[in-house]
Amino acid sequence: MTEKIFLENPYIRQINGRIVHKKYMNNKYYIKTNKTIFYPNLSDGQPGDKGTINGIPVLDVYEDDGDIVHVLGENILSDKVELSIDWENRADYMQQHSGQHLLSAVFYKLYNGETIGFYIGKELVYIDVDIPSIEEDEIDKIEEFANKIIYSNFSIKSYTIKKEDVSRLPVRNESLENSRIRIVEIDGIDFSPCGGTHLRSTGEIGIIKIKKIQSHKGHIRVEFVCGYRALKDYASLAKENRILKEKLAEYEKQTNPE
Helix, strand or coil, X not given: CCEEHHHHCCCCCEEEEEEEEEEEECCEEEEEECEECCCCCCECCXXXXXXXECCEEEEEEEEECCEEEEEECCCCCCCEEEEEECHHHHHHHHHHHHHHHXXXXXXXXXXXXXXXXXXXXXXXXXXXXXXXXXCHHHHHHHHHHHHHHHHHCCEEEEEEEEHHHHHHCCCCCCCCCCCEEEEEEECCCEEEECCCCCCCEXXXXXXXXXXXXXXXXXXXXXXXXXXXXXXXXXXXXXXXXXXXXXXXXXXXXXXXXX
């Protein structure tokens, strides 16, 4: 079984490893290593890592019966390898995933809204919450509360417990695992079974901004952005606003000459 370094320390960007199995199929090489920092695609709903092995781009990463398989378009001749992940991509997904846990926790604490689904993509992030509707002032309260937790810089930690011990924690949702369960905890605020990569503290989330709420199959879908995505979103809106003001000023100048 592959040693999953990303669960022990998601901040490691590069390691040396050894190829333990390799298969050529459909013009691609499927490689298993003794250990890896590459997170498998869509494991626990989180997109996989990008990066290279010995400088060769990794096309895909997935889990196969406890092992992590790296898909490459070129062969690696040596059994000794250097694995490197795209850190900006990893950091972005950690901000979105940790932000998702926090936002889900706030919905539950303030309005007893349970998250029944979530999606983390390159551009879009959302959670589905099992309440039929929500008012504008309630959205403001959720956003304000979530960001207060961010700015308080609570610790985020992960640990593994036995399934029979889960009842001792106020776990927000159930796990499908049958033996040992990995818990991601936001410093006594939230306990959630999860196998994803997460930040060390809420402060690293930066900011949570709810962008849109819409009805979806009897509940609400909440689209949001965290961290650098929120910064880019704000910068884009500010630029659009500036351009519109400039166009309006030019129009007024043309229609109302001195």
